[in-house]
Amino acid sequence: MPADVVFTNASVFLPQGSAPVDTVATSANRIMAMSLGVDRDLVGDRTEVIDLRGATLLPGFIDAHVHPVAAGMAALRCDLSILPHDRSGYRTKIAEYAAAHPDEKVVAGSGWYGDAFESGFPLAADVDDVVADRPVVLSSHDGHGVWTNSRALELAGIDCDTPDPAGGRIARDADGRPTGMLFESAADLANRLIPAATPAFLRDALLEAQRRLHAVGVTGWQDAGVGIPAFGLTDILSTYLDADVAGELTARVVGALWWTADAGMSQLDGILARRAAAGHSRFTATTVKVMQDGICENCTAAMLAPYLGAAETELTGMSFIDPAELSDITTRLAAERFQIHMHAVGDRAVRECLDALEAAILPNRGFDGRHQIAHLDVVDPADVSRFGELGVIANIQALWARRDLEIVERKLPLLGPEREPWHFPFGSLHRSGARLAMGSDWPVTDPNPLWAIYTAVHRTGTRADPHAIGDGVFDTPLQAHQAIDLRTALEAYTAGSAYANHDDDRGVITVGKIADLVALDADVFAADDIGTVGVALTMVDGAIVHRR
Template sequence: MAELLLTNAHVYGDGAWQTGVDAIAIRDGVIVGLGSSAELAGLVPAAEVVDLDGGWVLPGFQDAHVHPVQAGLEMNACNLADGQNLDDYVDTVAAYALAHPEPGWIVGGGWSMDAFPGGVPTAEVLDRIVPDRPVFLPNRDHHSAWVNTAALELAGITAGTPDPTDGRIERNDRGEPTGALHEGAMELVRRHVPRPSDDDIARALQTAQAHLHSLGITGWQDALVGEGLGMPDVLDAYLAAQRAGTLTAAVVGALWWDRERGDDQIADLIERRERAAAAGFDASTVKIMQDGVCETFTAAVVEPYLDRHGQPTDNHGLSFIEAADLARYVQLLDAADFQVHIHALGDRAVADSLDAIEHAVSVNGRRGNRHHLAHVQIVRPEDVPRFAELDVTANAQPLWACLDDQMADLTLPFLSAAAREQQYVFRSLADAGTRVAFGSDWPVSSADPLLGMHVAVNRVAAGSDAEPLLAGQNLTVVEAIEAYTRGSAFVSRRDESTGILAVGMAADLAVLDADIVSIDSHEIGAVRVTRTYAAGRPVHTL
């Protein structure tokens, strides 16, 4: 007996819509029947029948790299993520300050670098809106922060304050701080910002989960579970939600690697993994952040960044962990059967990370821990085949693979000619046999998988008239769907229970309002999710 029968649907399978299948029967969160409505109505009478109005049913999307709690905290605070330009940000901060007149910090974030001249905001703008309260607003990628003078003064940041080894204070020609802090320099102010309460974190998780479900996402890998980059440790929030039954998504938590501690933290990570497992939560992944981002010249690159006149500098970006240390850490984590999830954006970071995994394999053998590199913005041609050779998944954020203002104005002009030709090489990786998983890095960018797929297929953002970014590096629609379903399910070690629509698999479903496989590829970004089911439970209805 099925509990739920979904009828009048098109059902996806093996790269196409299945012939003769217009209904799905579900019981105990699992698909127990696929076939025609007439067949299933007779064979598995259901307690509830739902007409999907001809909707197009895909496996639920899974985000392989996302920061939901951070996104939820920003959505519940001074949220700049919906703004498009400086005027939008000014209006949002002003409205938030007016609505929250109580003393104390204004926090939130989500601004985009391309909204500011040279990609750099200034305290002067914030001072005009909020002169008497400290403001701390990280940008979308959380590698920079916008602060006002009150925040700089409270933190004691002056012209005499040195840059930390892992960051940079933006300064004027007199050496005075101007209101932008990059990478480790953010900590100079962030350490003074009040920490969110447990209730704040729990509410942020529910806010984010509802948003992700609305986009057809039924599972994800949280790419930062621990205290890092100013994030509070969210493990207890996940465990509490798991116990309470309010965590309706299937989640893997990637435990944060503290680059200041070294390998003595592995015992603590094992204890956290075991404590999570006792609550039914998977925390058997460790996240290592190896470099920064190109826009702040902190991604680790082989050839140096160029200056504003196109001339080479002596800046090769930042490797937060020395290559030899990274290799040792990855080998030890692999031996402890952790999956390692490495932020590797520049080509030097990618090469060092692949070297580290190769070292782990040479010492430990192949243990099947499904290591993956996140972001992989620049990959040298000689490193492309190494992904498949080492069974390393490319965990990519497809929405970034386009010629938007940030890429055109703040990235490409400062990269070497070789690096410019190796941006988000999805086609090369796929042709080399690399397994590709897709994620969003939300709140860095939109969590909408359909917008990500639009770029993966077209190499142009939805609604943009820009030229494609390296058009030959595009994927097919089917490949993009697979990356958001099977690929991400593999990375999260859930491929035996989800990622495809088949009898015996979890009833994780995303129902679309259009035939994403057959429509003009430039219309993919306009497709919408009308319903989402997580383990057979309706978690979103448009």
């Protein structure tokens, strides 16, 4: 039987211990044959033979933690993520966008970096003279803060007397006046000013994000917050469902349904109903996302010991859910056969999440939950081995593990030298037996898997990434002992993330598996900087969805 597509002269990335091959043939949506050289019996009149000339053929990348609709919205709005980290450049872009969209009631956008500003965060004064007649609401690149102008503060009713909301903080000057920065849940006060995105706009955002993900070799993902009140999003469950029914969703997607921290167990019936609504074809909603803390840079990540040099003494961040309640939540979710996907940045949050998952796993040992904790910026040494012991997946965002200016100037001083060796401890987690999955957290950072893999291996930035900024970012590793080897990093972004998505039919190149494949334009095992390697072709279910 002739193949549909034959890749040959390829450096094929195979499971450890496999016999070498340089040719992979696909038929319908499956890998049908693998060999050294082309089996001419597989080549028919309609077979496409693709000579990779020694370039690497990989399983499709699967992004285990990403927010594609938010990223697509950013691309369609005032997108600051594509700019250098520069206050003047941001101001120019905002002015140009406002002038080009005079009918928009709110200048909404995202993607700015704090290192572009002298104090580490922008102020309303940085944009008041650019746009004064209507509110400006701009999410940070990491989604944990919002930059507003004075008009937005006024319309949101934020003044000296406005209390900090639960789980959030309003930045204030020495006189108690709001500065224009809103952290975590406080951002909701300004985000409410943005008119709700229309279903058509959300659909366009999803499809634009899918196009961009396919272009960097991503064939599937886990949306780490379906219903998340961040990035200016409204609920996107129907966005996925509609695209799936219409046949527009080419990727295979697992949606992690958002757990609202202060809504308690009363929301469970609604989450069960949302899961039941999915599962038509390429989209399922079998996971619940629980967010336990914020980020270190604004001191909202939950730490075991106080931050160093913070404005407030003895500041240890925020645990968004009481640990005892968190264990009750995870136990109930596991009993309902949900995978649990947790956000934990600080070492206290990591411990609280591990404790909660241990409480959930013990009474539900018959359930293959494949629970995971994402980010893991700081993990206490006493907790590293617990990932492997409990079978909890370490869901890592490797692109962050480098000496960016923002990390060196804003984050490491808050952690101090005693905690820095356990900053993104990928190597320790891997050596202790933890299963790794990898994701981008896009639009927080770029979705290119090869950039993240480069950083996971070298703990420095790839020169291909314009956001790798700072002295030493290219040549001084961030805790070199926490690096992982190239095979381990590639497996994390392919087989590891497939495992996290309960998708055992993808993630490796073997006969009989689904033909989700990525052909690169060079051999990653020979490249000096794999971040400079490009994606020549992406195949999903045996169909080519991107070709350069």
